[in-house]
Amino acid sequence: MLSLTDAQLNAWLISFIWPLTRILGLIMVAPVFGHSSVPRRVKIGLGVFIALIIAPTLPPMPDVGLGSWYGLFILIQQLLIGMAMGFIMRVVFAAVEAAGEIVGLQMGLGFASFFDPQSAGQTLVISQFFNLLAALLFLAVNAHLLLLGILVESFKSLPISPQPLSAAGFYSVATYGSVVFSIGLQLALPLIAILLMTNLALGILTRSAPQLNIFAIGFPITLGVGLIALDITLPYFTPQFEHMFRNGFAATTAVIRALHP
Template identity: 50%
Template structure:
């Protein structure tokens, strides 16, 4: 007769439950994997599959009851860890979208916006296009596999336990989020400089030839020059984006160590 006590039952349940919570929280916030266009059932199924693969390789988890205060604390802790690591990688794509917003504003395309189901808000068309290019580059360079490998590594560096996490990991995320404006401006800077020079030239021209309508001439010129520059610059953003992805994965490691 095989007998199973409560401690063994909790051990088997927790060996799957707590890794699943961290993985599901990461997949809900990470880029590519957490897109709104992916069905929720597919996300949950992938999270269950990864948890089943990862759980046997982890150390024995604490034997607290999942319904106890300690068990709920561990669930909340694993959820926060997954969300934190997912948001760190989400910043990488926020950089590209911010650059698209800056460029669209200078080109005069800021009014051309539509509802983006990924962000749940109105997004400039150019920002959406650059985000799609970034997604294709991310998949082409196997960024999704590197991201998952770095995340699974977190179970070794930050094992599941009832010990509280350090708030220094949140400080790492806040510091990394500054790259949204810094790197976004650097990515858009070549086009912004050229388009700003055109705006200054048209302003001087308007002062010398006041009968010339800048609003009638300036918009087509800025739009045409901006499209030509995008045709030249977009194929060259791959090295910049690759370095940004590497920095995001390294930031995940720093956040794990800080936690």
Template identity: 50%
Template sequence: MWVVTQAQIEVWLALFWWPFLRIMGMLLVDPFFSSRRIPVRVRVGLAIFLTLVVVPALPPMPSVPVVSPDGMLIAVRELLVGISIGFVMRLVFTAVEMAGHLAGLQMGLGFASFYDPQNASNTLAVAQLMSLLMILLFLALNGHLMMLRILLESMLQLPVGQVHLNGKGFELVALYGGVIFRSAVLLSLPVLAALLITNLSIGVMTRAAPQLNVFAIGFPLTLGIGFAALYYSLPFMVPQIDQLIGGTTRVVGEIIKAFASP
């Protein structure tokens, strides 16, 4: 008769539980897999499938019971590592959306906001356009597959089950948050520059001819020039976003190395 002991159950559970937590942590925060359009059951099923695939290639797990203080500490650590990997890529999406916010506000479309089911809040129409563009580029560049590859490689560079986690990794994640403001300004710079010149021209016109109605002339002019600048600058955003995604993958590798450093 085949008898299964409590020790064997704990070993089997530890073999799959901790890798599952790291994978699930990334899927909960990743900008594509965490979409509200993807049901939670699909994400959980994908996490279970990836866990079953990668577990045979992983190094041996530590002999620590899952239901123990050390086991809970390892579980929290694996969740934090997965969340950090997905959060860094989410910063790139936030930067592109912020570029849309900056462009929309300068164009005078601050009132043109719609409900965004992804963020569960009202966002500007231009920001939603940039968000859709970012998702399409992310899928076209196989960014979702790239994130899965980075996650699986992290399990070899940063073995699953170790209690130690260097705080330098969290410091790098916090410092990389500056990419939101830097990249947002760079992506929206053509629109901002065109509208700055337009506003200066309108100011000179109203100074020379005070009888001109600024609101009747300025708003349609800034709106039209803003849309034209956005239209002609969109093709040039694609290589910039490609470089931004590539740079983010390198940053994720540095963060994993920082986590694994003693």
């Protein structure tokens, strides 16, 4: 007859529950994985599958009861670590969406918006297009597998322990959020320059020929030039997105090191 002691049952549970909490924290926040269109059962099933694979390879767990206050403290810690890692990559996609917002407003497509279930708000069409392009490239270059690889390596560089996390790690996460505006502006800058020259040309044309109705001809010209410029510059977005993904992975690794107590 098979018999289990409380210590053995607790060791098996903590070797699975604590890594699963960190994994689910990343899946809940990370781009593509955490999208609202992905069913919750799929997210939980993916997290359980990854936890079952990596659990035997993890370092020894601290001898703490799962139902104790220290066990609950470690559980919350693992959730915060996973969410911090996923948030870094989510910032990269937020920068792409910000670039789409800037370009869409400059093209005059501020009215062309629809409800986005991910952000629970109105999103411009160009912004959603940029977001879908970044998501497809994220999957095409296997960045989702690299993110899972960083997650697995985090259990070695930041092992599970009852020691409190360093506040410098959370400060670095908040600091990295500032790149949303800088990266978004850099992505949109070529299109902004083209549309700015178009608006200047329209202004000169209106000044030289006041009888022209700028409101009648300005919008289709601006929209047409913006779409043509977007079609021309679209191939150059791919290396920029890849560079942003690499920077996001580097920032994720730096945050893991900074969180180490």
